[in-house]
Amino acid sequence: MIRTEKxxxxxxxxxxxxxxALTAAYAAFVFLLEENIGDHIFKVSAQIGSVFGIAVAFFLGFRMNSAYDRWWEARKIFGNLVNNSRSFTAKIYTYFQSPSNIVPDEDINRTVIxxxxxxxxxxxISQLKNEIHEVPHPPYDxxxxxxxxxxAVEQTHKVSNEVLISLSTKIEMVFADKANIEKRDLMEHINQFYNIQxxxxxINNTPFxxxxxAFTRVTVLFYVLMIPFIIGDIDIGGEDSHLELLAIPLLSIVSTLFLTINKLANLYGDPLEENTTSVPIDQICQTIIENCQEVKVKLS
Known part of the structure; x- marks a missing residue:
């Protein structure tokens, strides 16, 4: 996960x-063509480039905003998973401390359960992470x-659902009738797990x-290919000054800006994939598991 500006x-x-690198090579190729065939022979009206550039900027702006909203929604979902998991395990620890909450039975060991x-x-938590990464049946220890x-977790079915069913069944079984408030509270957390999942x-199953x-990619690519023809070379100090070569890095910078924004929009649009900008679900889930295990240690 990227944590610092560096x-x-x-x-x-x-x-x-x-x-x-690619746009610089392309700009140099067009520049050489222009110099050898005829100065400004390829130059297109700047007004066309300006209007087209504004349209491309609007496309990219809308796409980037939509992609970031999708990324932020995914981050909020896993933030809720963190809060719900911590609260759920803390309440298990608390509610199981009181013998009056549990059905009186010699075979029931409150600490073990x-x-x-x-x-x-x-x-x-681990299974949910694996299913998001499209590994529904990983090797279990x-x-x-x-x-x-x-x-009785059936591994041939959707394992995450089976685990929630097992949790619900056990809570329903061991809590006494007079502990309905505690039982209802824990079941509400189970419902929250279903909602989060x-x-x-x-998000994971709906392509963005x-x-x-595809339309934005084609539009940006077409505009980038047209930029050298729209801007042309830069005559600074006359044709023999060679300062007109500054057109190559300038064209490359402008082209790279458009291509990079489009690339970032694509990355943010898939927030649960394993890429540079994705939500760090592996780290989040590992932190949740560690926090839960810390609560478990307190029961020893």
Whole structure:
């Protein structure tokens, strides 16, 4: 995850350098053609370039804003996952401390069940992350396999849903009738897990305006190809001064700006993919699991 401006600058340079090199080569090619065939022979009206450039800027501005809104929505979803998970495990720890909340049964060990529920919560967090990364059935370790077997988690189905069902079933089973408030509170957190999961899957499974993306890409590419013909060379100090070569880096910078904005919009439009600008769901989920395990330690 990019956390500092220096890291952001480094990532930006990696994105822009290929664009700058390609557009510089293209601008040099057009420049040489113009110099050899005839000065200003390719130059198109600047008004056409100005109008077209404004239209492209509007396209990119709308796309960038929409992409950032999508990225921010994804970040809020995983922020809710953090809050809900921490609150859920803290309440498991608190509610299981009181024997009056649990059904009186010699076979029920409050501490063991609380630990297992927290472990199941960690399994859910890890599974949700894997499903977003399109790995619905990753290899599970022996501890997880034993926990799934004990709580009848069907691994051939959607595992994240199965884990939530197991959590709900166990909470319903062990809480006494007079602890309806506590039980209802925990079940509300289960519902929040379902809501968070549904929102994450909606973003992950819904392509971001692919037709509009293709249209914008073609429009930007066409405009970038036209920029050298629109601007032409720069006559500074006369034809023999060679200062007109400054047109090549100038054209490259302008072209790179448009191409980079379009690239960033594409990256922000897929916030749950594993790229430079994506929401760091691996780190977020790992932090949640660590926080849950800290609560579990307190039950020892």
């Amino acid at each position: 890291q952001g600058l480094g990532a930006l340079i990696k994105i822009t350098l290929p664009y700058f 609380a630990k297992e529920l927290i472990d199941l919560t960690c399994c859910y 022996q501890k997880t396999q034993s926990l799934f077997k004990k709580y 549904g929102k994450a899957e909606r 305006l692919k037709i509009y993306s």
